[in-house]
Amino acid sequence: MKLRPGRQVASTVDGTRMIVVRAPGDDIVLTCGGAEMVDPAEAGTGEGGVADPGQQEGTVLGKRYTHDGLGLELLCTKPGQGTVAVDGEPLVLKEAKPLPASD
Amino acid sequence: MNVTMLLDMAAEGFGDRVVVGRRQDGLTAVRLRELSIGGARAVAAAGADSILYLGVNGPAFPVAMFAAARAGVPLVPVNYRLGREQLGRLLAGHPGAYAIADEGQLEMLGAAGLAARTPEEFMAAAADGDLGEPGEPGWTDAPAVLIYTSGTTSAPKGVVLRHQNLVSYVLGSVEFAAAGEEEAALMSVPPYHIAAVSNVLTNLYAGRRFIALPSFSPAGWLEVVREQAVTNAMVVPTMLARIMDADGLDRSVPSLRTLAYGGAKMPPRVIERALAEWPHVDFVNAYGLTETSSTISVLGPEDHRTAFASTDPEVRARLYSAGRTVPAIELEVRDEEGRVLPAGESGRIWVRGEQVSGEYAGQGSAVDERGFFDTRDRGRLDAGGYLFVEGRIDDTIIRGAENIAPAEIEDVLLRHPDVADAVVVGVPDEEWGQRIEAVIVPAPGAGVDTEALREHVRSLLRGSKTPDRIVVWPELPRTPTGKILRHDVVTGLTAGRQTVS
Incomplete structure (x- = not known):
């Protein structure tokens, strides 16, 4: 799907939700637990199937996950057990460097 | 996209933490979420198309903000110091509003045909009834907040800030749950100032308790900082000047770690005095506009110290700059023909980014074909990328x-x-x-x-x-x-x- 900043994506195999912070604008197939992630409106329809037991690294609430090669950054808004990946390549947890609080 | 997502994350991530008000009797993240659900229900029951907030800052303000978001209507914070005529014109533009107003404003709202309740009555209504699991708010690109510009150079314009703008601002500048449990932020600007809106969102998302000062006085500000062990505060330059100039005040602020300032030009005398008086405090100068969802460039603590200590005139001058743009913002200085100018040359400041709205109620978007917004501020960048703001073009x-x-x-x-x-x-x-x-x-x-x-x-x-x-x-x-x-x-x-x- 086309990932635009601000768009939310949902796992079909667990409760994982991510929001797009940065995206290249191309079509990208995101997976969670091996199953393609979808628009939240289509999540929870029971068609998710079974998660890949080999992709169960999990996500942490509020953490950022990146794919540097693609210039992709997602932020976890609801954590889950599945690994979020592109083409089988897991996204990498980004070490945060907060800006000084300005307001 | 909806700012309630930020509150849901806070309630999920650190639900028991007090995030609004005093430590002893403030609201936890979970309670704030419950009240926003109750508030949204009250707004929906009234069939209102907006929440109009005409009062000083206090715990009802963040509740109103998230109640509006959950109900899918914009929050309209209004300047309670406006003259009768100007306020009347503004109120006439919001006939379907759910109004929350301080006692003294109720008569004025009644005259405008709006049923209103005080912040206390609103809080009571929000706490009443079923505060259980709400439906998920729509993932729309609806307006979250409508803020009227101060109108110092022209008639006030309603700036539309959409959920997308505000959430992008927060995700672009704050890390989730990054604040320690002991941190507390003091907000001194009124609700109709963009910094009051962004302050609610960024502090909540960081997990930092925030306290609102209903009305500013130097002694009152210092007392709250000490009494509530405030670690972060935001002031406008005139407030800092008054704190530094007032005679016979105990200016000790042992708990204070960060002081952010912005909104107008800081007199060098005042910032230099403050740097000397409070050597343990990190100073942050933030530059932004209502139209850009608050901060677009920041002069951070290290920048302040380096500039203050430097004998190199170019580095020293940066103490009076607005620092460097935040990562989510692109900035260009252009001449009057639209050509991008190199460092060192003054021109018009244009900015682009997801947090930039550049949209006015009833007038649509004011961004150019490349998505850049004309701040109508004059400025220049130095060789190191530091932005010097040189006032309004209109001036x-x-x-x-x-x-x-x-x-x-x-x-x-x-x-x-x-x-x-x-x-x-x-x-x-x-x-x-x-x-x-x-x-x-x-x-x-x-x-x-x-x-x-x-x-x-x-x-x-x-x-x-x-x-x-x-x-x-x-x-x-x-x-x-x-x-x-x-x-x-x-x-x-x-x-x-x-x-x-």
């Missing part, structure tokens, strides 16, 4: 054929030790079109020789930038949020107001 003085930015002259005046405050304006002139006049406020205890001050300006700038007249006033007309009312200055000068020197 430019045209003397003869020459365009003169008042900020350059004001900077020279404000750096003079005898000057506490200064403004430079163009006054209608038959020969020149406009002539340059300055009004200054003397530093406490200082006597000012205005002719000597003119010579001082002439020695640093050229003759054509030297004010034709400098007069002394006891204070400058400013909005409560620190912006100079230049139109009132010109009126005062042309009315032949006498100097008191």
Whole structure:
């Protein structure tokens, strides 16, 4: 799907939700637990199937996950057990460097 | 996309933490979420199309903000100091609003045909009834907040900030749950200021408790900082000036770690005094507009210290800059023909980013075809990418054929030790079109020789930038949020107001 900043994506195999912070604008197939992630409106329809037991690294609430090669950054808004990946390549947890609080 | 997502994350991630108000009786993240659900239900039951908030800052403000978001209607915080006529015009534009107002404003709202309740009554209504699991708010691109600009240079315009703008701002500048449990932020600007809106969102998302000061006084501010062990605070420059200038105050703030300032020009005298008085505090200068969902560039603590300690004039000057743009913002300085200017040259500041709205109610978007928004501020970048904001384009003085930015002259005046405050304006002139006049406020205890001050300006700038007249006033007309009312200055000068020197 086309990932635009601000768009939310949902796992079909667990409760994982991510929001797009940065995206290249191309079509990208995101997976969670091996199953393609979808628009939240289509999540929870029971068609998710079974998660890949080999992709169960999990996500942490509020953490950022990146794919540097693609210039992709997602932020976890609801954590889950599945690994979020592109083409089988897991996204990498980004070490945060907060800006000084300005307001 | 909806700002309630930020509150849901907070309630999920650190639900028991007190995030609003005093530690002893404030609201936890979970309670704030419950009240927003109850508030949204009350708004929906009233069939309202917005929440209008006409009051001082307090715990009802964040509840109203998230109740509006959950109900899918915009929050409209309104300046409670507006004159009757101006307020009446503004209220007439929101006939379907759910109004929350301080006691003294209820009659005015009644006259405008709006049913209103006090912040306390709203909180009681929000706490009433079923506060259980709500439906998920729509993932729409709807307006979250409508803020009227202060209208110091033109009639007030309603700036539309969409959920997308505000959430992007938060995700672009704050890390989730990054604040320690002991951290507390003190907010001193009123709800109709963009910083009050962004402050609610960024502090909540960081997990930092925030306290609102209903009305500012130097003694009151210092007391709350000490009593509530405040670690972070945001002020406008006039507030910091008053804190530093007030006689006989205990200015100790042992708990304070970060002081952010913005919203108007900071006089060098004031920031230098504060840096010396509070060496343990990190100072942050934030530059932004309502139209950009708050901060777009930041001068951070290290920048302050490096500049303050430097003998290199270019580095030292950065103490008076707005720092560097935040990562989510692209900035261009352009000339009047739209060409992008190199570092060192002054022009119009244009910005682009997800947090930039640039949209006005009833007027649509004001961004150009590349998505850039004209801030109508003048400025320049230095070789290191530091942004120097040189005032509003609309304030430019045209003397003869020459365009003169008042900020350059004001900077020279404000750096003079005898000057506490200064403004430079163009006054209608038959020969020149406009002539340059300055009004200054003397530093406490200082006597000012205005002719000597003119010579001082002439020695640093050229003759054509030297004010034709400098007069002394006891204070400058400013909005409560620190912006100079230049139109009132010109009126005062042309009315032949006498100097008191």
